[in-house]
Amino acid sequence: MPFIDLKSQYAALKTSIDARIQRVLDHGQYIMGPEVKELEQALATYTGAKHCITVASGTEALLIALMALDFKPGDEVITTPFTFAATAEVIVLLGGVPVFVDIEPDTCNIDASLVEAAITPRTRAIMPVGLYGQVADMDEINAVAGRHGLAVIEDAAQSFGASYKGRKSCNLSTFGCTSFFPSKPLGCYGDGGAIFTNDDALAQASREIRVHGQSQRYTHTRLGVGGRMDTLQCAIVLGKLERFDWEIAQRLAIGQRYQQLLAGLPVQRLVVREDRDCVWAQFTLSVDHREQVQQRLQEAGIPTAIHYPKPLHQQPFYQRYGQGQSLPHSERAAQRVMSLPMSADLAPAQQDSVIQALIAATRVSA
Numbered sequence: 001m002p003f004i005d006l007k008s009q010y011a012a013l014k015t016s017i018d019a020r021i022q023r024v025l026d027h028g029q030y031i032m033g034p035e036v037k038e039l040e041q042a043l044a045t046y047t048g049a050k051h052c053i054t055v056a057s058g059t060e061a062l063l064i065a066l067m068a069l070d071f072k073p074g075d076e077v078i079t080t081p082f083t084f085a086a087t088a089e090v091i092v093l094l095g096g097v098p099v100f101v102d103i104e105p106d107t108c109n110i111d112a113s114l115v116e117a118a119i120t121p122r123t124r125a126i127m128p129v130g131l132y133g134q135v136a137d138m139d140e141i142n143a144v145a146g147r148h149g150l151a152v153i154e155d156a157a158q159s160f161g162a163s164y165k166g167r168k169s170c171n172l173s174t175f176g177c178t179s180f181f182p183s184k185p186l187g188c189y190g191d192g193g194a195i196f197t198n199d200d201a202l203a204q205a206s207r208e209i210r211v212h213g214q215s216q217r218y219t220h221t222r223l224g225v226g227g228r229m230d231t232l233q234c235a236i237v238l239g240k241l242e243r244f245d246w247e248i249a250q251r252l253a254i255g256q257r258y259q260q261l262l263a264g265l266p267v268q269r270l271v272v273r274e275d276r277d278c279v280w281a282q283f284t285l286s287v288d289h290r291e292q293v294q295q296r297l298q299e300a301g302i303p304t305a306i307h308y309p310k311p312l313h314q315q316p317f318y319q320r321y322g323q324g325q326s327l328p329h330s331e332r333a334a335q336r337v338m339s340l341p342m343s344a345d346l347a348p349a350q351q352d353s354v355i356q357a358l359i360a361a362t363r364v365s366a
Helices: 006-027 034-047 058-068 086-093 138-148 200-210 231-241 244-262 290-299 328-336 348-365
Strands: 051-055 076-079 097-100 123-127 151-155 175-179 193-197 214-216 283-286 337-340
Touching: 006 034, 006 231, 034 051, 034 193, 034 231, 051 058, 051 200, 058 086, 058 151, 058 175, 058 193, 058 200, 076 086, 086 097, 123 138, 138 151, 193 200, 244 283, 244 348, 290 337, 290 348, 328 337
Parallel strands: 076 097, 076 123, 123 151, 151 175
Antiparallel strands: 051 193, 175 193, 283 337
């Protein structure tokens, strides 16, 4: 059983994806070809955001967003330690300081009630993460940011397609940044990402930064990077958009079925808040005796993964920014989280096999 079934997805979309790729091969505009603008328009329409700027990766999206805000060395960004390193990495690359606050134990997202206390005169932005596919408490975070004149950058690498109070992820704050890494809810066949904003000036800055700071060819008006998403990857995402609504509906349904099947088992299910949904970029739960449970599942042919085994404030490099702080919910989650197979093409019979194996594994490991 695959952990993420990209082969079935391609089989369903082969005709469209192949045609899209062939069109690029025929016109030969591999950098900034027509598919780039076509995808940006389609994604802006999907999210409701005024602007979409495709970029080379989700990491590049976060980096460019900070650069567009004229982020300075020494500036601070409040974020979660329970995320992939890229979230903090871009802050440090620009000479900034990530300030970690703990997560909610039931959602694993940043605890919005802790954010305001972490603000200092050096704070420039707040960067919540839509972990596992569920958006954080964005209204509460935006309200705190508004009181203190801060920008909010939604790290939506895992939550693209999710809804929050009737609005789409990536259209909830100053910036929304997502990733099209192949395993994401909407993925390409390499690296790719996108930035979303409703601010004209920030959009223009982001567009210039992604092409080495050029306002026009060989006119460098600001510091930039080589941050473009190539035309072939944009074409692939355009092909995948054709059934994206169906895939999101499937993810929601499969996630709900997982939640129902797990009821009564000795595992902790993630809570999905009533005013939002979760697109389950990873279907994650928490278990005791995780290593033993994973071993039993592996023996039964069920792949698992850990997102993430060590929070950033305890990582060898980033612990210097944690200053020895204890963030107990993040630390406990890192010891217990485990992700099960998840994709839009996961069949009910496969899901039943996962659950039966999990029942046996947790019984043996108890």
